[in-house]
Amino acid sequence: MQNFRHYIFLFIIIPLFTFAEDGSQLWLRYPVNQKLRSIVNSNSKSPTLEIAKKELNKHWSGQPIDLKIDKFPDSFKDGYKIISTPKKITVLAKTDLGLLYGSYNLLNLQQQKANLTNFNLVEKPSFDVRILNHWDNLDGSIERGYAGHSLWKWEDLPNIISPKYEEYARANASIGINATVLNNVNASPNMLRGDYLKKVKILADVFRPYGIKVYLSVNFSSPKVLGNLKDSDPFNKDVQKWWKDKASEIYKLIPDFGGFLVKANSEGEPGPQDYGRTHADGANMMADVLKPYGGIVMWRAFVYSPSSDDRAKQAYLEFTPLDGKFRDNIIIQIKNGPVDFQPREPFHPLFGAMKNTSQMVEFQLTQEYLGHSNHLVYLAPLFKENLDSDTYSDGKGSTIAKITDGTLRPAKFTAISAVANIGEDTNWTGHHFAQSNWYAFGRLAWNHNLSSEQIADEWIKMTFTDDKKFVNPVKDMMLTSRETAVDYMMPLGLHHIFAGMHHYGPEPWGDYKGTRADWSPVYYHRADAEGLGFDRTKTGSDAVSEYFPPLNEMYGNIKTTPENLILWFHHVPWDYKMKDGKTMWEALCYKYDLGVHEVRDYQKVWGKMQPYVDNERFTDVQSKLKIQSKDAVWWKDACLLYFQTFSKRPIPDDIERPVNELEDLKKIKLPMGHHN
Ligand code: BDP
Numbered sequence: 001m002q003n004f005r006h007y008i009f010l011f012i013i014i015p016l017f018t019f020a021e022d023g024s025q026l027w028l029r030y031p032v033n034q035k036l037r038s039i040v041n042s043n044s045k046s047p048t049l050e051i052a053k054k055e056l057n058k059h060w061s062g063q064p065i066d067l068k069i070d071k072f073p074d075s076f077k078d079g080y081k082i083i084s085t086p087k088k089i090t091v092l093a094k095t096d097l098g099l100l101y102g103s104y105n106l107l108n109l110q111q112q113k114a115n116l117t118n119f120n121l122v123e124k125p126s127f128d129v130r131i132l133n134h135w136d137n138l139d140g141s142i143e144r145g146y147a148g149h150s151l152w153k154w155e156d157l158p159n160i161i162s163p164k165y166e167e168y169a170r171a172n173a174s175i176g177i178n179a180t181v182l183n184n185v186n187a188s189p190n191m192l193r194g195d196y197l198k199k200v201k202i203l204a205d206v207f208r209p210y211g212i213k214v215y216l217s218v219n220f221s222s223p224k225v226l227g228n229l230k231d232s233d234p235f236n237k238d239v240q241k242w243w244k245d246k247a248s249e250i251y252k253l254i255p256d257f258g259g260f261l262v263k264a265n266s267e268g269e270p271g272p273q274d275y276g277r278t279h280a281d282g283a284n285m286m287a288d289v290l291k292p293y294g295g296i297v298m299w300r301a302f303v304y305s306p307s308s309d310d311r312a313k314q315a316y317l318e319f320t321p322l323d324g325k326f327r328d329n330i331i332i333q334i335k336n337g338p339v340d341f342q343p344r345e346p347f348h349p350l351f352g353a354m355k356n357t358s359q360m361v362e363f364q365l366t367q368e369y370l371g372h373s374n375h376l377v378y379l380a381p382l383f384k385e386n387l388d389s390d391t392y393s394d395g396k397g398s399t400i401a402k403i404t405d406g407t408l409r410p411a412k413f414t415a416i417s418a419v420a421n422i423g424e425d426t427n428w429t430g431h432h433f434a435q436s437n438w439y440a441f442g443r444l445a446w447n448h449n450l451s452s453e454q455i456a457d458e459w460i461k462m463t464f465t466d467d468k469k470f471v472n473p474v475k476d477m478m479l480t481s482r483e484t485a486v487d488y489m490m491p492l493g494l495h496h497i498f499a500g501m502h503h504y505g506p507e508p509w510g511d512y513k514g515t516r517a518d519w520s521p522v523y524y525h526r527a528d529a530e531g532l533g534f535d536r537t538k539t540g541s542d543a544v545s546e547y548f549p550p551l552n553e554m555y556g557n558i559k560t561t562p563e564n565l566i567l568w569f570h571h572v573p574w575d576y577k578m579k580d581g582k583t584m585w586e587a588l589c590y591k592y593d594l595g596v597h598e599v600r601d602y603q604k605v606w607g608k609m610q611p612y613v614d615n616e617r618f619t620d621v622q623s624k625l626k627i628q629s630k631d632a633v634w635w636k637d638a639c640l641l642y643f644q645t646f647s648k649r650p651i652p653d654d655i656e657r658p659v660n661e662l663e664d665l666k667k668i669k670l671p672m673g674h675h676n
Helices: 002-018 047-059 096-111 163-173 194-210 222-227 237-253 279-293 311-322 380-387 400-404 432-446 452-463 468-489 521-525 551-556 563-569 584-607 615-647 662-667
Strands: 040-042 065-069 080-084 089-093 119-123 129-133 179-181 213-217 259-262 296-300 330-335 359-364 415-419
Touching: 040 047, 047 065, 047 096, 047 194, 065 096, 080 096, 089 096, 096 119, 096 163, 096 452, 129 432, 163 194, 194 213, 194 237, 222 237, 237 279, 259 279, 279 296, 279 311, 279 330, 330 415, 359 380, 359 400, 380 400, 380 432, 380 452, 380 468, 415 432, 432 452, 432 615, 452 468, 468 584, 468 615, 551 563, 584 615, 615 662
Parallel strands: 040 065, 065 089, 129 179, 129 415, 179 213, 213 259, 259 296, 296 330, 330 359, 359 415
Antiparallel strands: 080 089, 080 119
């Protein structure tokens, strides 16, 4: 009998101790109260508030809480106010969603071990629409996805509803993300088929109480492909009617449907230019059919043309003449930089250049150009660098943040977006640290004044531990990780020298003759006997003239161009003297070498973290750092050995010798679906 009891005891205890930490809980590690309490009162009722109550009753271990709807100006949006005394906490908001956000913030602060007994806090979002863009295809694959298949089980919907849908909504709501585009910008027309819309409706129903609105990417040729019309010309009455009927069908199913995201006349996708119409003609047609329902159009500015002398100039050339021609429920969605989510780019010159058109930023969380889900790269510093860039469009202080959040120009609505890094992987994002990029986007979309450091601090404490011996070194590693990736991949303003179509690893020698020149690495770095870099000054492509003064002058002059962008704007002689006296060639060598050393340091730092972290996540991150470290050497050797064939100069003798042969590196060919 004694033994038997002993066994039962083990059966109960063992599973508790062997629970594998797999990262599936993200930053949502709220403690569960032993007894379910009823500590929340409210003067309102709704499914959204039911969630807030459930979360607080289950996870809040402090004083009783009042969730109260109160009068606030419209500009308060889904903001909230928290008044905390030792006896009671009151959360006040204009909307139920505001109360839910306030509740999540309390739980987040509790988890960060903040002092919660005496404080006042007022929060309101920087942007109205805080949206994730999923590049998910209807067959379950994800374009540029490195965390497994799509979360959306189109085959199973509308009948089977995966529990992941609600977990996804909860994670987003916990950081204030309030919108999602479900499908790839390279959109299948089938997305708008009746049977798919019924599936979309189910997702919208699951997301709604969490305050998340659904949007869809649409294919411009849908009327022709789905509706069997003779074309998809926006001036064709039948086409207009097709979209009108489609909108009515959608809103019957999803009354709060957000709107459309459109990639048109870009990388072979159809668009209004196919019929001699402009982006504005195409966008306005869609905006008109969505308008009666309150829907919006996010029209992307990601365009470039094989005939252009410089890809980085194209969007500005196509869009600035259309300023003022877009309906007020259209917003132009612009990637942070003028080329394509590179490790470092200057900001996109379209920002601020269209003074009578709403604009929003598109960031990329999925690490297409940053080591996929193998490299630890914390992106908040990249996002901040962009949002804080001064465009000088309306004089000094015209930052991208202020242009897009409505501060500088009155806007009907404001928005910010990011391409998601989420998939079916147990830990959602492939790399445990990539979760921090999802988190950082949500936090910055809510409040773009937060610092990268503050966000990293919160995320580490919520995801791992608040032990300073862990928080401080890991935070340092995160905060420097973006610059490190720039150092070992593309320092000094180099860009797009990635291999193949998969964009993993270096291929500076890549010259895809027969395809488009602007898809080849040699197009971007222009190495020759004289030097390296793309001349975008007046003597070159003159892309600098797309920037407002004084930036056009600053970037147009090699002496005043920031060195971290020097090869972006100039063709720089190998022996050009940098500010510290090194030649450009030497500077390049030292940067690559630094990048390698920085990653090796991360390996050491992480190694010391073992006592503070569960074994599973410890080993997962450790093995990914190993890959990152090898990749950094691969980048360094490939780029230095290849550029050396032009510079004909020695690699400075105090840096580590290459360990690879250029000829061997040139033979590496990874398949398109390559993930590690
Ligand atoms: C590039 C990606 C491509 C996307 C495109 C886009 O390589 O897969 O379709 O951007 O944003 O970064 O439309």
